[in-house]
Amino acid sequence: AGGSGIAAFFTQTGVGTQVAEGGLPRRYNPDGSIAVASPAKDVRTFDTAAGPREYVLEEAITTDFALVHALAGDRHGNLIFNKAARNFNPLAGMAGRICIAQVEQLVEPGELDPDRVHLPGVFVHRVVEVGTDIPKRIERRTVTPEGV
Known part of the structure; x- marks a missing residue:
């Protein structure tokens, strides 16, 4: 809201x-x-x-700052989130007076498919490229051994 x-x-x-x-x-x-x-x-x-x-x-819940993490974004702040990150990141970004997005891949404007943009740049005030090698402590791959 x-x-x-x-x-x-x-x-x-x-x-x-x-x-x-x-x-x-x-x-x-x-x-x-x-x-x-x-x-x-x-x-x-x-x-x-x-x-x-x-x-x-x-x-309604509003914040001074919204910090979001996106898979890809452009210089204008249009963002694409990965899988479950799409659940709350767009809403959190919209609720902040200032939205700061860290993106794994920064692309040029026009390179993102408009149909895939989850948060339009009008809500994003700063974009920081962090690359793909950052630690993601919340994401852990678990594999069940064969035959179990």
Whole structure:
């Protein structure tokens, strides 16, 4: 929602829970006690086809900086993500006021197929080429021995 310019939205998720009522820890003191608790959220009732229902107002997530990793990109910030990296990187990039993308392969503008671009350059403010030899600690290949 934050990347789409939606400041907040109503949802049934969280109605009647501590999420809506407030009091969840946001920050702890060094001794483990709660330093800052979440405030209560606005709950409104709307008439729906199924009758009146309560909804909780959720604020969109936005950040000062978005750091994303792309398989390929161009100087204009158009990015292509690899496999599961496509799940959240485009959304995270859109939600940041400043998006910094590290790309494994930097290509010239026009070399990327527009149908394969997952995050348009309008959302990306800086591009850093890191190459393909960087360590990717989250990516591990596991192979099952034959016959198992």
